Amino acid sequence: MWLFKYLFTNLYRAVQTPNGRRLLWLFFRYAGRPRHQSGLIPFINYRFQVPDALSFVWQFKEIFADESYRFTTTAAHPIILDCGANIGTSLAYFRQTYPTARILAFEADPAIGEVLAKNLRDNNIPDIEIINKAVWVDENGLDFGTGEADAASMFSDTGRRRVPSVRLRDYLLRETRVDMLKIDIEGAETAVLTDCRDALAHVQNLFVEFHAYIGHQQTLGEVIQVLESSGFRYYMDSNQGRTRPLVNHRYRGNDIMDLQLNIFAYRP
Structure with missing residues (x-):
């Protein structure tokens, strides 16, 4: 066995x-x-x-x-902010698992945002506020590449355009408690978390998909410093599973990213 x-x-x-x-x-x-x-x-x-x-x-x-996004809460109406909602798979899970939650969903890619809205509508997934804008550090817009599949990011050169943005910090400060904050924004996470440093005290659970792009500085230390100074415990995992990393500097020939981590942070 x-x-x-x-x-x-x-x-x-x-x-x-x-x-x-x-x-x-x-x-x-x-x-x-x-x-x-x-x-x-x-x-x-x-x-x-x-x-x-x-x-x-x-x-x-x-x-x-x-069930990587499962969390526990005593709130009758949990508050969930889904940054980088993509086509809505996570939203289906959140609505199914936390039926009384208030959910805000952010998606930067205009085309993916249309698919997201259609999937929610066609599958009768109700009461989710969709903000089809990039999560960022200001409201001045963000230069954004569409990429392919779920690879759209500020570092992509494909289909590059300027998209509207929102400052996540403002949304966090409007709430007295956030039960779950999911951040999967393809490389913008370090800047956004740093900007939100003083707005995380009432966030109970936090998921961050961390990305390091080839040719750009790795900023994992900055993310961890924000989490530690905000009082979170955290766990990290990688879906890359790269063997011989001191020799193999690429994940399956990926010429865009050389590190992707899932970071789960929670209040002790």
């Missing part, structure tokens, strides 16, 4: 839960599709328009199978 678990750890974990088994089916059915082609994918009780099947399957793994 232990040898089986060692050799087939991911498969062993997946078959233990309904969503784990759904993940295996999604991998089998959709992961081999040509990249960056839009289509409809049914899952659980939903049917989502997705711009890239493989990216969606990984989203389902992280959000529904692993």
